[in-house]
Amino acid sequence: MPYHWTPGQKKKHRTYPKLMQPINDTLPDLTPLTSGSNRPLQMTFEDQINILVYFHLEEHQSGRHLLQVLNENHFARQYVAPEKGIQKSSFFEDISSRGLEQMLELFEKLYVKAARQLPKGHAELGDMTLIDGSLIDAVLSMYWADYRDGAKKAKVHIGFDLNRGIPKKIFLTDGKGDERPFVSKILSPGETGVMDRYYQRHKSFDDWQAEGKHFICRIKASTKRNEIRKNDVQSGGIVFYDAVVLLGTP
Known part of the structure; x- marks a missing residue:
């Protein structure tokens, strides 16, 4: 059986789960994504966020191109695509109409985590x-x-x-x-x-x-300014005008 080797592929397998770890750790705290009809969801919010991250990392040309890669690429099938795959019609419907509430929650929670670790300049x-x-x-x-x-x-x-x-x-x-x-x-x-x-x-x-x-x-x-009090500024400094003013017409 032939073995195919792609340069950098093994490193990608290790890097991608590490990249997604902060997101995966946060997913259990989000409002669950539920179906708005009797049909079961074709992909979870975890699938959706994985696909969107992958889309931007790989810079795919379109949604159709992305779907083709999800079906044909070994790495994408293993780490990104829904376990049972997804059809084109379901994919575009889910991407355009579901997951916004969860996406905003995820953004807010990731900011809180990042703000605790980053230095404040x-x-x-x-x-x-x-x-x-x-x-x-x-x-x-x-x-x-x-x-x-x-x-x-x-x-x-x-x-x-x-x-x-x-x-x-x-x-x-x-x-x-x-x-x-x-x-x-x-x-x-x-x-x-x-x-x-x-x-x-x-x-x-x-x-x-x-x-x-x-x-x-x-x-x-062109804004009208009525000067109430003018403050001194340092000669040659970056501030050339400092005053308390009333803007516009009184």
Whole structure:
């Protein structure tokens, strides 16, 4: 019987389970994924997360390409694919309509574990969180589905822990979802949010201060400013203007 050897394959067999260990340790703590009908699930949430991780690691071109690999590749069949395999129709239905609740729970629990182990940089600046929203245009079927720039998009709203260099909170909306309401959901009292000028809304500034939340936000150059008190700045320093101001029209 011929023996096939692929360079690096043995190392991959050892590395992949180790990579997935933090996820596998967390799975028992998640809300169970159940079928919404009388049909049994074709794949568990564990199967789903394994497949999605593998998809991004291997950079497959499409969902169809991924399914082909899951059926034909020995490593993928052993470590990634559902034990009994999965049909194309069931695969795309499950990927697009199930597991979001479990995915968000998994994200939150993994952040808590990672935050305990990673060093906290720039602690003297307090807890700093970068906040931004981005359209998602990468889907498993994007190479063959009808996918246009102006339609069928989702938006992800992320809070990124600048002290530890990892994302900490995530929210999903449709592509037209406003980003500013998520600042209050992402920031906790005492934390400082770092945002681009899209988040500029003076009423929101007042609300965040009332909630005990700090923020650094770029503002438009044309913004009206009524100077209340001007503070001294160090000559030649990085801060060229420091003042307490009232933004907008009183």
